[in-house]
Amino acid sequence: MFDDALLDDERALTRADVVLRGLAESGSRVRMGAHEAADAIAGLAGDADHRPRAVVAAGPAARLVRAVLEPACPVPFVAWSGPGLPGWAGSLDLVVVLGAPDGPGAHAAAVEAIRRGCPLLVVTVATSPLAEVAASRWTTLVPTATADPLAAAVVAIQALAAAGLAAPFDTEEVALALDDVAIASSPFVDLGTNRAKQLASSIGDDVPLLWGGSVLAARAARRWAEGLRRASGRPALAAEADDIVAVLDASPSRDLFADPFEDPPTPAPASSLILLDDRVEAPAVRVDRGNVLGAAARHGARHDEVFAGEGGDLARYASLVATGGYTAAYLEIGLGH
Template sequence: MATWFDESRLDDDAVLEVGDGRLRALAEAGARVRRAADDAAGATAEAVRRAEELDRPRAVVAAGPDSRLLRAVLEPWCPVPFVAWPAPALPGWAGSLDLVVVLAPDGVDTGSASAVAEAVRRGCQVVVACPPGSLVAEHAAGRWSTILPSATRDQLATAVVVLEYLHRVSLGPDADADQVADALDQVAIACSPHRDLAVNPAKMLAIALADANPLVWGGSVLAARAARRVAESVRRASGQTALAGDAEHLLPVLEAARPRDVFDDPFAEGDSERRPILLVLDDGAEDPVVREQRGRLQAAAAARGIRVETVTTDAPTEVARYASLLLSGTYAAEYLRIGLVED
């Protein structure tokens, strides 16, 4: 069964109403961050007070399957050794001198519960963000444990709660929840379904992605993580190929593309080749290595007539910029889903 993209659906109120649930969830991302921060404010203040009575931990272990986001934020910044440990256990060396942090937005993951229980048994300092009364919360009960209550079931909102705590105890960068929420709100306004194609960047990006194989790249650690999440969203929305990777992974794909022939008839029968499109997630990182890699990718794309799309953000903090890029790409993926129809 053939699938094609109908861009008129992106401005069709009846069609958009069918997808209102998904779009509404994206629009409420900022509200979820604010709610999570408010719910955990008291527990966070208490955790900070307790931390002031203890020595700085020897190391920080981010445990559980959601630890990779914390790694992307903390690895370049944390003043003590930091390790992300997504397995349902802890490193053999982790003990009473170390801090174990766990993100468990749903609170039902058995791997996270196992890691928390082991941390408590070893006498580690433990900070867990999860719903109160959940499986993970039950396993977190201990003398040196703190539960930061989170009822949003949202990974980003839960991560912001933990990152705010780590910032206040001088173990992480500033991740002000209000700034993250404001950045998400700005994206939601710009990409609202009520804004038509001419002024909606997410709808325009969805059109660009519809007949291409996206190659998604972000230069900084957090932008690269956003790129992987956006590529995953595109694959889920469309069932199409979408790759995210470092410059050395994407360059061979760009260089192997057939140069565009200006005399090709895009409507000719049998001309169904899906060409790559380079999607750059630019969070403003101006590291020389990032600039050099971006230049190589863009030059390779230009040499073969490959389209380049760039998503930018001017949010004030690293986490806010990550959130902005991720939500922008996720909106585009959702509009891609809406525009695809089957014959």
């Protein structure tokens, strides 16, 4: 059973200090990564006139970079999750490898890019095995201070902007968005005003259903679901609107007047809906939002909305993901894990 009293218990919070401290340092990691990569990124400015035929990104944060840059990138942008590289990739295409410094997929992409003679941009810790494997005359290493995937994505977008493949980008905006969430979700802020603690309390005994309408909000919903599953050891689903509606229609309706001590337990846990809103207003998003909220209302499902902070696409995404990280941490604390 979830115990919300633990969310303001000093001893319980102290036991989770490593996790909470890591979340609080997210903004600092973004700044450190940008500072570490500044010289290498400055050196890319002279290459802005040498536009590749296409960009292929590989690594854990590749799809995030694509989601941010694809609408404005002047050349085709592909996020490749398979081994190696697409069959058509060659010496006219830029390969960007980023993310986990020791991931086998990143290693395979870097080795294949070198074999084919592709210009290679590697975003990783300078002393990592990936940096060693990727070394070649066609490789540009953009070093980062940590292996944080979000910090690596920020550095990669900065580098691509310097090369003329993305719009100018404000790293400090992302760091400030993470700082704002860290302040609002601090363990020193009590349950009454701490949004992350409130969200953890609301889903403490339920199955969370996560929905985000835009591409980046949907990606943030998947990060939430991953974190909540790890924290609780229970199901958590991030899905498209139609799938969320189907799950809600198949879930038992919540009885608001049920007595938890006298009434028999329901055959399955109730579902709680969390909507992630990154302030993207599009007709399709509004329609899907109405559908999932309507399904929640029909079945008496509890629902919450989480709004992104101000700023650009990546800053809003970062604020949603950071709030999800704190929510998962407080869920774990409340469950006594």
